[in-house]
Amino acid sequence: MTTISDVAKEANVSVATVSRVLNNHSSVRPETYERVYKAIEKLSFEPNMSARNLRRNETRVILIVAPNITNPYYAHILSGIGDAASEYGYSALIFNTNGEETREKESLDMLKKKKADGAILLSIDIDSLWLKEYADKYPIVHCSEYTKDLNIPKVSIDNYKASLDVMEYIISLGHKRIATITSSNNYISTHERLEGYKDSLEKHGINLKEDYIASANADYSFKSGKAAAYKLLQGENRPTAIFCISDTIALGAIIAAKELGIKVPEDLTIIGFDDVDDTTMFHPYITTISQPCYDIGREAFKILFGIINKGKDNKKVVLPHKFIIRESSAPIS
Amino acid sequence: MTTISDVAKEANVSVATVSRVLNNHSSVRPETYERVYKAIEKLSFEPNMSARNLRRNETRVILIVAPNITNPYYAHILSGIGDAASEYGYSALIFNTNGEETREKESLDMLKKKKADGAILLSIDIDSLWLKEYADKYPIVHCSEYTKDLNIPKVSIDNYKASLDVMEYIISLGHKRIATITSSNNYISTHERLEGYKDSLEKHGINLKEDYIASANADYSFKSGKAAAYKLLQGENRPTAIFCISDTIALGAIIAAKELGIKVPEDLTIIGFDDVDDTTMFHPYITTISQPCYDIGREAFKILFGIINKGKDNKKVVLPHKFIIRESSAPIS
């Protein structure tokens, strides 16, 4: 194993100078820099991270906290975080919380115990104010979901705007009886999408009907989406369009419609959200909002990196979503 | 931050003794042990990993090499690895290779550069003999897929046996015209499943028909599965059963059959593999082989941990699969 002092000998300088070169300190004369650089290359020297970490009091580990990385949505984000982290020389401690607050806290205690330099939270309830205590002391960034009223850096799409986009489109198709399937979870995305739904109706002078709002499980399960759609479609004056808060729910709604003999999109428009599940297997392919999950992950890492190395920040990054029209939506007949 | 010497003071011993307690050296007198232990608790001391790693020349980082963690199969395994790693105080460097050999080698160079203590490979071609060079020098374990003829520790299910199970079942249903959709990739699982298919036919005196063997893409895509099924079902003397190497392919086959007006399972039995995609959304629910992905991941980590800490090993662990009969299979009519 070659060390900094091997390089120093090779280049005929002191270890301090090598260290300076390694850390891009400006005070090194170009010739010296060159000489050291060549020695580094020649010996193919790689700095020992444990030594550097010990000295700098860092870990070069980040915490990734998610309910369940098996969920494709989180898997995509994780992929982006993971790639960025590798590029910057960080490794990851992946914590599955199963959505439990105790597990969330437990994971953040890793920060307290100095097992990680910072954390990226993939999902957190809108009202998790207990987070403040941690965010004040440690580098934390929100990814996708975030707590309201807490000034913590975050990256996500504009869920409210995306919801508006969906609703404008549905309304432009001539629909008036528009329902939504939301979720029983307590995420900001869920709230904002519902707000967008309500505000759009109001803007267009369409009365909000409470029984046009159904709710699926916290984890957007197919089954619960299907059940919610059943409720919606079996009531009287059934909707001609349903805005679903996720693609899995939309899939459930499509099946419910099919079982009830309602044709999609001819008699019922269904819109999804996320575009991460494969919804181009079965017709009708689902019209949906697509999120740049991978980039959300990458960006989250970069912000965290900035905080760890340059100190506090409260950047809020909003990435663009895309509206993808496929087959499950049509003008009212 | 409390250090080992704080603990030493508190317990009235030397740092060496604290270290011994920390590492369970037997040579510490019970009373001393007790005293130190209490001091550790009292100060809620946590050893500084960077210091320990520097001293021991470790990183406490493992490499996880996968084509794409966004694939649910890998995501499930990753979940198991991640949980086990966290429990043992390891973090992970996740490398997406996209199936490219150069990326695989690149990732393993992290071992050379001492950026990780060992690696878990989630997929590797059956004939990647170049791996030997690395496996001889560094702790590496195979997970799910492995290279033939290389004596590297591994954990997987018995793909050959699983294939036999499927085939015995299909044959017991009375089918004689049995096709398979394999994959163009070069994984051992693919080979073994195909072997099982062939051997079963032979055992039951059914002639192998080359045009009953179709092939989907390397990544088992739905589309390619559907295309392969089309080829199978449009030929003359079409099969009455198709054994698909993955659930996504089976899903494709079901759609192909539906489009061709062939009823599943009445006129065509379709079997899948993996049970990781959600195949209980649409009827018919798919009869399939289920793999204990999470446990495969956990076990792989444990073996790696063993090698890192106790030295070479060539344990081969075979975990049990399950055969799940659902709706896509029926006796020949």
Add this chain to the structure above:
DNA sequence: GTGAAAGCGCTAACAC
């Protein structure tokens, strides 16, 4: 059974 002390590889004050 326990302690003293060296040293892992690096960074950063401080000196020149």
Add this chain to the structure above:
DNA sequence: GTGTTAGCGCTTTCAC
């Protein structure tokens, strides 16, 4: 602009 050196927190040899 560069070198000398202390020291980050831990493990481990060597004494006793």
